[in-house]
Amino acid sequence: MITLYSYPGLFGVADNNGYGLKVFAFLRLAGLRFVHRHIVDASGAPRGQLPYITDGPETVGDSDTIIAHLARAHGARLDDRLTRAQRDTGLLITRLLDDLYWVMSYARWKDDRFWPAFRDALLRAHPDLTEAGLQAARAFNFQRYHYQGIGRFDPEAAYARGLADLAVLANLVPPDGYLFGPEPTSVDAGLYGFIANIHFFPIDTPLRRCVASRANLVRHCTAMHAAVNASDREEAGAQP
Template sequence: MITLYSYPELFGVADNNGYGLKIFAFLRLAGVPFEHRHVVDTSTAPRGQLPYIVDDGETIGDSETIIAHLVRRHGVQLDAELTQAQRDTALLVTRLLDDLYWVMSFSRWKDPAFWPAFTAAMRREHPELTDELLQQARDYNAQRYHYQGIGRYAPEAAYARGLADLAVLARLVPAEGYVFGPRPTSIDAAIYGFLANILFYEIDTPLRGFVAGQANLVRHCHAIHAAIAGKGG
């Protein structure tokens, strides 16, 4: 049995981090049985990052490495019919989501306009998270943002980056079906991981305002959310 370790749920999504939710959705869409464990402490995680999986005693971190492992070990076929051009597009979108991650995280842990509402939601849904723990996480993230670069941006400049990323997704995601056709592939799981953590986020950041105004992004997010609901895992 595979065990997925990822951050706690929030606002009705299975993980409040885009990468963990991406793997959760991928496993559900692929029909691979797994156990899901929510953790906050990343000290024992590979490279100190979530998500990671333990599969028959083997620990694998990094969302892309996890997906490659699942394809190789468990024969997952979600992307089997993709052309090389589609695989290239999926890689480019994956890298775009890496950029969007920092802006989405910035809106929660860095921007003073939304920090109080975010921490209130976290404490409401996870009472075990004390003010001290949340502040420690905020301080840690502030250091990460500084060295990555996004922490040196004014909020409006940071959001401009994220909105540019979302505009690309709005032009890529079709009005019906999924990115590469009538069936979802791994890139749809990845996009959902981030869109769900923006759209279902009950705090009106500029990112949420944009996504909520794009009918195709809203439909795609709800379609994946419904597709993975109630499946085993």
């Protein structure tokens, strides 16, 4: 049995981190059975980062490496029909999402305007978390932001990067269907992982306002959310 280890969910989203939600979405879309374990301490994870999976004797970290493993070991074929050009575009989108990640994280943990709402939401949703633990995580993230570089930007300059990323994504997402046709692929799972963690969070950051103003991003996000969570409804309907 595959076990996915990732951060806790929040605001109805299965993981409040874009990378973990990306893997969760891929597993659901691929129809693979798995157990989802929410954890906070990543010290035991490969390279000390979440998400990761265990699959029999194997432990696999990094969201893209996990997806490649699932395709190879379990026949997950979401991307089989993609052309070489589409795969190249998908890689460019994936790298852009890597950039967007830092701005999203900055908005939650560093910006004093939004940090209290994020902190309080986590504490309400997950009573096992403590304010002291979240403050320690915040201090750790400040160090990460400094060494990555985003922490040296003032807020408006930091958000300008994320807004530019979202503008490009909005130009690429079609008005209907998914990125490369009527069926979702791993790139859609990745896009959902990040946009859902902006759109469904009722914290009024510049990123959320931008997503709300782009009807195609909202449509894609809500369509993916419905597709990814369809099995929850099916399981609930099967119960007496």
